[in-house]
Amino acid sequence: MNYLPGAFDTPLWYIVMHLKGASGILTQKRYCDVLARRLNRDQANSLISVDDYLLLPDAMYLMVQEEALKLDLWWPAFRDQLLEELKELYMAELIAGGTAAPVVNLVWEPVTYELITGPEAFEHRANEMLFLPVRKGLAPDPEYYPYNSVNNKAGIDLQ
Template identity: 85%
Template sequence: MNYLPGAFDVPLWYIVMHLKGASGILTQKRYCDVLAHRLNQDQANRLISVDDYLLLPDTLHLMVQEEALKFDVWWPAFRDQLLEELKELYLAGLKAGGASESADSLVWEPVSYELITSPEAFEHRVNEMLFLPVRKGLASDPEYYPYNSVNNKAGIDLQ
């Protein structure tokens, strides 16, 4: 790929967040809607922009670019608020089903992030996100996996 000079002047981050405690919820519509709402709201407020994403049943992969907020300011608030919203929705589902469990077992673990500083690093991460559903046996072709930037079933605004 050819990139314009200065293409990586605005910090671009690759984030991987594993959700423990509620198997498979990230690809369920009501939880996707929470995530999409949070990201789309942050983009509407020009805090960050989302370049690419991948939702696996228990893992969120994001490629976000800083806008009004630096990553170290935006990231902790986003991570914590998203977890609280997911816990609230999960707990409501448990109560509706008659369970008396708690949502305290939901945690982001492990979490990693990386500053993308070169075209090679960008291409590596984008390809990883594209082909991961195939490697995990969730799709036979990356273009058929619904919860990625290509198909955008989650409804996340892409920049």
């Protein structure tokens, strides 16, 4: 790929978050909607922009570019608020399903992030995100996996 000069001057981050405590919820529509709403709101407010994403049942992969906020300011608030919204929705679902006094212990663990500094790193991570569902047996081809930037079933605005 040919990149414009200065394409990586604005910090671009590769973030991986694994969700523990509620197996498989990240690829369920109601939970994707919570994530998309939060990311799209932050993008509408020019806090960050999402270049690429992948949602696996228990993990989220994002390529996020800094805009008005640096990662260390945006990230903790986003991560913690998203987790609280997911917990509330999951708890309500358990109660509606008849679970008496449910205990919900959702945590992001582990969480990693890496600064993408050039085209090689970008291509490596973008390809990793594209083909991970195939390697995990979730789709025969990346084009058939709904929860990635290619198909965007989650409805996340992509820059």
